[in-house]
Amino acid sequence: EAQVTQNPRYLITVTGKKLTVTCSQNMNHEYMSWYRQDPGLGLRQIYYSMNVEVTDKGDVPEGYKVSRKEKRNFPLILESPSPNQTSLYFCASTPLAGDNEQFFGPGTRLTVL
Amino acid sequence: AQSVAQPEDQVNVAEGNPLTVKCTYSVSGNPYLFWYVQYPNRGLQFLLKYITGDNLVKGSYGFEAEFNKSQTSFHLKKPSALVSDSALYFCAVRAFGSGYALNFGKGTSLLVTP
Numbered sequence: 001e002a003q004v005t006q007n008p009r010y011l012i013t014v015t016g017k018k019l020t021v022t023c024s025q026n027m028n029h030e031y032m033s034w035y036r037q038d039p040g041l042g043l044r045q046i047y048y049s050m051n052v053e054v055t056d057k058g059d060v061p062e063g064y065k066v067s068r069k070e071k072r073n074f075p076l077i078l079e080s081p082s083p084n085q086t087s088l089y090f091c092a093s094t095p096l097a098g099d100n101e102q103f104f105g106p107g108t109r110l111t112v113l
Numbered sequence: 114a115q116s117v118a119q120p121e122d123q124v125n126v127a128e129g130n131p132l133t134v135k136c137t138y139s140v141s142g143n144p145y146l147f148w149y150v151q152y153p154n155r156g157l158q159f160l161l162k163y164i165t166g167d168n169l170v171k172g173s174y175g176f177e178a179e180f181n182k183s184q185t186s187f188h189l190k191k192p193s194a195l196v197s198d199s200a201l202y203f204c205a206v207r208a209f210g211s212g213y214a215l216n217f218g219k220g221t222s223l224l225v226t227p
Contacts, residue, residue: 004156031213033214035217040219041219042217042218042219042220043157043203043205043215043217045214045215048213048214050213059214092157094213099145099162099164101147101159101162102159102213102215104149104156104157104158105156106156107155107156
């Protein structure tokens with residue numbers, strides 16, 4: 001089944017404790033992206049990647065890092081989480097060829113205490 | 114810059130009645146427009162998109178949307194609402210040639226009552 005997977009689905013952590021949210025897609029998509037969803041704000045892009053070893057900032061990159069060492073994986077790293085990063089996070093992917101929609105993972109609900 | 118606006122935080126409709134969820138957009142150039150639906154505790158599911166061609170786009174689960182260039186709108190519609198359509202709906206846009214990032218609206222919560 002073609003899908004985007006994220007782990008963990010739920011995470012409660014404390015301020016300053018480094019964490020990584022994994023994202024993997026099995027559709028051989030070049031483009032991958034991270035969004036955060038906050039009530040009343042919709043989804044905002046954090047980082048994106050056009051291909052392996054190519055990443056760039058989205059609209060709200062502060063406090064986040066990403067890496068793209070393999071085509072299928074695009075982990076989101078919070079090196080020193082803060083309470084304002086409490087949010088619902090979505091990973092998405094899409095092929096570069098054609099005018100395709102983005103495929104979204106199931107989401108990761110992160111709470112930073 | 115590109116953006117979408119969803120003017121209604123919530124839309125209430127009785128089962129069996131037609132529903133409309135509104136979206137207006139602002140882009141420089143030709144827009145690519147999308148509708149996604151989010152059910153509770155689930156990710157975003159793609160419903161339909163407008164890239165070019167017919168202004169009336171048909172999508173999943175009986176939904177359709179009409180692209181109106183003069184009014185810069187892309188309203189989501191369904192002729193007969195179901196209780197199971199109750200969810201959060203997002204409109205999104207990206208401009209041709211601007212990359213692949215989607216700009217999302219704030220979302221509209223649809224409640225269909227029996």
